[in-house]
Amino acid sequence: MLLTYGPGERMEEKARLTILIDPAKKKAFEDLCASQDVTASQVVRLLIRQYLEKNGVRYGPALKKVRSR
Numbered sequence: 001m002l003l004t005y006g007p008g009e010r011m012e013e014k015a016r017l018t019i020l021i022d023p024a025k026k027k028a029f030e031d032l033c034a035s036q037d038v039t040a041s042q043v044v045r046l047l048i049r050q051y052l053e054k055n056g057v058r059y060g061p062a063l064k065k066v067r068s069r
Contacts, residue, residue: 017044 021029034059051057 029043030040033043
């Protein structure tokens with residue numbers, strides 16, 4: 001499995017996403033990721049990017065909301 005970032009994508013700012021998952025699914029997921037030489041975080045980031053793209057959601061630094069005073 002090859003994981004790449006889209007055009008202009010870089011890992012600069014980070015935010016934490018915490019999920020609850022069944023322990024057996026977590027282990028199976030981590031084992032599969034390890035067998036493909038990728039981290040669970042890499043795969044989750046890929047799935048999120050694909051889900052956003054599939055649903056036509058734009059995101060990125062240029063789309064950050066400006067705080068109103």
